[in-house]
Amino acid sequence: MNLESRILDGKPAGYCSSSEGEEDDFKVVNDEDEHQANVMKRMGPSSNTGAKGVLNEFKAFREQTRLAYESRNQKLIEQAKKGMMVGSKEEREKAQKEDAEDEEDFEMTLEGLKAKRLREMRKIAANRVIEMTDKKQYSDAVDGSSEYLLCVLIYEPDSEDCEYLTRIIKILAADHSKTKFVRATSTLLEMSIAFKTNGVPCLQFYSHGNLIGNFVKVSSILGQDYDTKKLTKFLRGHHINLVAGGYATDSENETEEDD
Incomplete structure (x- = not known):
């Protein structure tokens, strides 16, 4: 199984093949109502940082x-x-x-x-986000995730959605020392044209070499107005704890929300 298949078959995923026989024909699946997500622009990290x-x-x-x-x-x-x-x-x-x-x-x-x-x-x-320059570097980071929680941002250059999420990830990286943040282009990881077009930005989370979080087309899941707080809350809902740098149980999530 190649990396792209692993991403698309991972749970949860926001991207799926519309036909088993056509690898390059994909559609985006919205996990949340985009209309609701776009009702109001909230303040948060954006291109208007100046x-x-x-x-x-x-x-x-x-x-x-x-x-x-x-x-x-x-x-x-x-x-x-x-x-x-x-x-x-x-x-x-x-x-x-x-x-x-x-x-x-x-x-x-x-x-x-x-x-x-x-x-x-x-x-x-x-800029505590490490840029991957080859596939081996990516593999080594995944293999080394027994010592830390690994967050991988798969992106495409010149994509506004990817640049937006990159800024979000850079802010999170400065605040969460127990999570290692890296990013790699979909081209470097040899993704298909369909994935480059419809699958990015994609966030993956690894712990002890295992894929514990897989979120394809994040902008379709969270809408266009998300910020660090909304992303962190979303990840917590999927048992990913950036603060502790690992997988969080339901009881741990409830305790953190109470705090």
Whole structure:
């Protein structure tokens, strides 16, 4: 069995052959509803990691905050018209204090976004993801997974989905010393054209030489708006613990979620 067959036959997989007799005819299977995943873009590591990205996110946040303020003020106006604003001095002072705190939080948001982006950019720059240069290096990494949890990103250059997941993996690599992160091109691993087109980005996890996690076309599984937190939670749901660097039982997962 070649590597591609092992990947496609692995569980769980998000990619399958549409015909047993046609190796190159594949279709993508969505494990989650893409429409739901694309309803709203959440903040997270993205191509907007620079100053423009921070400002764009701040503008979006500011617009949401403005709409919230307008909605709140409109309710207050309606209450005033109905003669419902007869509150005590304590209540009025409390409301004024809350308004002041809201404005302070609003002013601090841009600095918070900048700091968050700076932390992410530093982790990306640290680049603790090892680039595989030949198949033997890949095999050696799998064989050595008795000493660590191995995360393999199979990607294609010039793919936006692959570049996005690469940034996510670089951030995770900086935070999880017990997991070894590597990546290899699908060409290096001699994948088919169909896999290069429809199977990447692909994440594999090995422990003690065994494939314990196999997620093909991650962007179709998680949608286009995932971040490190969403990916980590998804992996935990499949018993992969990046913190401990290994396979997690149901009880261990429950304990970690409680924490």
